Amino acid sequence: IEIEHVELRRVRLPLVRRFQTSSHAKRELEHIIVTLTGAGGEVGWGEIASPSGPFYSAETVQSCWAVARDHLAPIVRRTRWEHPSELAAAMATVRGNHFARAGFDMAAWALWSRARGVPLAKALGGERARVEAGVSLGIEPTIDDLLEQVGRRVAEGYRRVKLKIAPGWDVAPVRAVRAAFPEVPVHVDANGAYPVTGAGVFQELDELGLLMIEQPYAPRALVAHAELQTALRTPICLDESIEEVDDLVTAVRLGAGRILNIKVSRMGGLTPAIRAHDLAREHGLPVWCGGMHEFGIGRAANVALSSLPGFSLPSDVSGSDKYYARDVTTEPVVCADGFVDVPETPGLGWEPDIDFLDARTVERL
């Protein structure tokens, strides 16, 4: 395959509800949509889902835009490939910048699976007809607001609730949720907000029967995660710590966690995400698919990835309505009874709504 045309556009969508983590708050997202067109007219869509500022990883919308324009698009235009993993290998000459790379890798998989007439999930090695959906809830102004959000999402059928925590918003809100919804599987995500001297809070959370504690410490603090894991019954789940498949090798060797959150964006695309899945599986680590509030295009990739056999825990693949009044695809992603169906149509399975994308595009290249 030869890519003749690369289009980048920055697209803005408001969130239906302000979302706050330990590191940042957002009301509106600006993601970069990548469109690849092959010499034979094949088209593939991808999404660069970086937050605006460098608070989750070092990347920003601006850095992704610059790296996509100046480094990745030229590689994609000059590389001939038969399989998306070959394009991913060519892009791997760019260090880091995983969100930017992920957008192109995703578009290549979407193009390739569609050209071959197979659903993206099948192309990736997926086996499930539907994937279990969890929901991620931000830090709220009050515990009552949080309980209201949990109640609403549980009523909608979500099968696991993840609560963002931060110093000052941890044991009390989590205890309140466990008391009000004792049957609901709950996990917490600190986004690395705690100092490595702060194990005390996790000892308290360890008593609350949580499914897992996600990224308690800073990304590179793998030894501290390993020490904490030996002191807890609750599994630690790594997110920000695992950017490379090699990070996973290190984490497994150290015992830094017992569960892995795989994000397409953080790993640099579907190609490395599959490798992380395979390696985690070899080592008996359950995985689930994390999200970055993707628009429908990136979410479609998350749904497809979540259909792989190692994804044995509910993923952060919520319905479009959890995030946006209107999504960028002609049909929204729907979560019914706690599941999202895996499409059986060739390619991504959702079509971009081009008129709506045009209306929301703030810059195009």
Ligand code: OSB
């Ligand atoms: O840590 O998983 C995270 C959103 C922004 C930054 C980091 C994270 C998140 C989420 C959102 O939890 C998950 C979703 O897309 O629903």
Ligand code: MG
């Ligand atoms: Mg996380």
